[in-house]
Amino acid sequence: MQRWLTRVVLAAALGLPVPSQAQLRGEIAAAFAWQRADGNEAEFANHFNLEEGPFLERFRLDLARVFVGLDRCELELEGFGAEPSGRGRLRVDWDREWSLRLDYSRRESRFSSPSFDLGVRRDDWAITRFTGSLSYQGWKRAMLRLDARDVRRHGSVTFPFLGLGTQYVAQRELDERLQEVGFSLATRDLPVAIVVQQDFAHLTRRNRGSVGNDGRPAVGVDPDVLAVFTTPGEDSSNVPTSRLSAVYHSERLDVVGRALHRRDRLSSSREDEDSYDIGGGPGRAGFVDRLVGSADLETTLADLVLAVKVVDSLRVRLAGRWQDSATDAALIGERILRLSGPTGSIDLPLDATDLGHVALTDGEAAVAVEWTGGPFGVSVRYHDGWRKAGWKRGEEYLEQRVKRDSSGLSAVAFVSLGRTFSAQLGWDDSDFSRFIFRTEPGTVKRHWARAVLRPQEKLELAVSVTREREDNPAIVSDLDARHDSWGVSGSYTGDSGVFATVAVEAFTLASRVDTFFFAPQPTRGESLYDSHLVAVSIRAGVPLRQHLRFMAGGVRVKDSGDSLPFTLDQWDARLELRDAAPVDLALFLARWRHVVARGEALDYDVNRFGVTVGGRF
C-alpha cells in the first residue's frame, strides 16, 4: 500500500498521467471517558469543564485526485461530546490555483461560584466560530483572497442587578453574532510585498431577558417581587475596515509599514422593562426604557519600522507608531416610571437624552541599536511616547482630559554559541509623567536573565529570572507592585520517541494600593494582593515495546500567598497500542485535585479514565 501510494504521488508530482484511483488516507480515534467527581463539581466545570461520555479524539481524512482538478482535500475534526470544545478544519486545493480553508470551532463555557455575584451568577454559553478563506494563486505577481467569519455566542447568563431597592436576579438568553467578510490582494515575488485588504463586519445583539430566581431578591427577603424583566431591543454595528501593509526586505534593509482605518457605527434600539409587584400584591411599579442610542467609533492607525544593517555587526532599528480613536455617542428617548393597579396605570416619563464621548491618541517613537561581536552582543533601545485620553460618560459626569508622556531605556546583553548555549541579561526602565488611572505606575523597572544550555543535541537545560517593580507617588495611590518570577527546566528528547521534561516555575506578585471610599464616612484603606505561586510540571514518554507506548505527566500548582492559598494537581497517563492490530487502542486516566486552604467549599477531586479506539486507513 505504502509503496503503491509512493509511486502514485511521485507520478502526480512530476506531471505524469495520474491513475484514476482516488487516493485516500486518514485516521480516526474515538474515545469514551468515565468520570467520578467528589466535592464541588461546579468549580471543576469552572476550571476544566470536562464531562463523562464519548468524544472524538481525532479524525483526519486526506483525499487526493478524487475528482479531476482536486489536488488535495484534508478534513480534521476533534473534540465535541464530553470535551468542552470541538473544532474542524477543511482544506481544499483545487487545480493548484484555488485554495479553500474552512475552520470551525465551538467552545462551551460554564461558570458559577458561591463567592461571585452574590452566588447567583451562572454562565452557560458557547462561542461558535466559522472562519473561511478562498484564495486564488493563479497569477504570477499577486494573490487574491476572500475571507469570511461568523462568530456567535449563544446560551444564557444569570446575573444579579439592582432592582427596586435591592438586587434581584435576571436571566439573559444570548444571541450575539458577528459576521464579517473581507477581500485582500497581496503581491507576490515583487521587491515590496504589499497587502491591500478591505473588510466589512456586522454585529448584532438580540439578548432576551427574563425573570430569574422566581422574582425573589438575590439575597435576603423582600416583599416586592420581580414580575417582568424583558429586553426586546437590538444593538447592531456596521464596521468597515481598510488595511494596507508593505514589507520590503533586502540584505541590509528591512522596512515594514502598516496603516488601518476602521469605523464602528452602533445603533441601539431598546424598550427594556423591569416591573415589580409591590408587596407581592396587585399593585405594580415598573421601569420602562424607550431608548435609541448611537455611537460612532473611528480608529486610524499607522506604524512604520526600519531595520538597517549598517555593517555586519551593527544594526539600527527605528520604529514609529500612531493611533487615534474617538467615539461620539448619543442617547435619546425616555425613561418611564409606570405605576399600575386594578383600576389602571399611569406613566411618568423622564427625558433620557444624554451624550458621551471617549477619545484616545497614542504615539511612540523608538530607536534601537544592536551590536554583535562574535558570540557576544548588546542591544540598547530608547523610546519616547505620549498618550492623550479624554472621556465624558454622560452628562452627569465630569469631563476628563489627560495627557501622559512616557519614556524608557532598555538594554540587553547577550551571548549566543549557536544552539549549544545562549544567555541574555536585560534591563528596562520606564518613566511616566502622570496618570490617567491612579493605579498606573510612575516608574517601571524590570530586570531579567535567561540562559539555555544544550550540552548535547538531545538535552536542553534552561533557567530564567525576572524582577519587576512598579510604583507611583503617595499623592496618587502609593502603588507598590512587585512581580518576581524564576524558572528552571530540563528536557531530554531521545530516539524512538523517548522524552522527558521537568520544569519549575515560580511567580510572586505582591501589590498594594491606597484606597479611599465612604463607608459611609470617608475612609482610607488599602487594596492588597499577595500571591506566591509555584508550578512544578513533569512529563515523560517511553516506548515499552515495538507497538506499545506509555506517556505520563502532571502539574502541581500551589499558591501560598495570603490572598487565595490553594493547591491544584493535574495528573494524567496514557498507554497506547499502535500498529499491532487492525485497530489502535489507548487507555488513559487523569486526576484533578483542588484544595483551597480556607474552607472546603471549592475543593474537588475528580478522576477520569477512558479508552480510545481508532485506526488508520
Add this chain to the structure above:
Amino acid sequence: MHTPLALALLALLPATGLATLPEGWVGVRTCAGCHDETVTAFAAGTHGRAMSQRGQPLPEHACESCHGPGGEHASDPAQANIRAGKGASHAEASLGCLTCHAAQHGGLLAQSPGHRRTGVTCLDCHVSGHSPAPAEPLLARTRAETCTPCHRSQAAQFNLPFAHREGRVPFECMSCHSVHGGTTTGGRIEELGRAACVTCHTEKIGPFVFSHPPREVAGCQACHRPHGSPNPKLLKRINVTNLCLECHTTTPSSHNLASPSYRQCQTCHTAVHGSQRDPRLFLE
C-alpha cells in the same frame, strides 16, 4: 533507495526544464534519482504543493531553491557538498527558507528582535516539509505546543485554575500573538488596533453609548490576566470590589461598604464593559 517505477517515470520526463537552471544546478529529477522517497514526500506536502503551481509538476528548482546548487553533491554525494543536509544546524538550514519567505524574515528582524537575539530560526518552530507536519503551517509541534519550549513561564500560567484553556489543552498562542512581528500578511482577518481578546469576545468590541473608559484606554488587561489567573473571570484580584476601589475614590456616601450589598460592585453595575442605556453602567 529508488523504485524501478520511479526511475522509469523520471526517464520519461521532457528535458525542457534543465535549460532554465543556473549553472551548477541539477534539477529535481537528478535529486530524485537518489532521494526518490524524499522527493515524493515533499511533493505531497505543503511546500511541494505550493511550488507546483497551476497543475504543473514539481518545478526543476524545487530542491535546490532551499538546498542550493546540487551539482557538486551529485558528483560527490558527501553531506558537506550540499546546503542543509542531514545534521546541518537550524540556522544554516533556515537560510533556504528565506529565499522565498523574505517578508516573514523582514518582520522578524524589524519587530521581534528578541526571537532573533536568542537565535530562533525558522526550523526551531517549523519543519521543512519532507515529512508530514504535526500542524500547519508546517509546524514542528502542535499549535498549542509550538511556543512552549521557550516560553515556559507563560505556559505555566495556563495551568492556573482559571485559564484560557479548552478542557486540558491551552489555547494556541497564535490565536492572539503574531509570531512574525505583527506583519502577518495574506489577508488574515486580525484585530489590529484593538485587543486580540475581541477576536472571540465579540460582544465586548463595542462601541458603547456609555463606556467604561479603562476598556478603551488601558485595555482588557487593566482588570484581567490574559493567560491564566487563580481568580474567577481571569481577574487580577480575588476581591472584585478591591479592583474597583483601586481606581474609584469618589464612591457616593450612600455606598456603605460595611453592608454586604455594597461589597460586590458588579452586582449593581453589571455592565462593567459598557452600557447602551445607562451612564452608571447598571444594565447593558
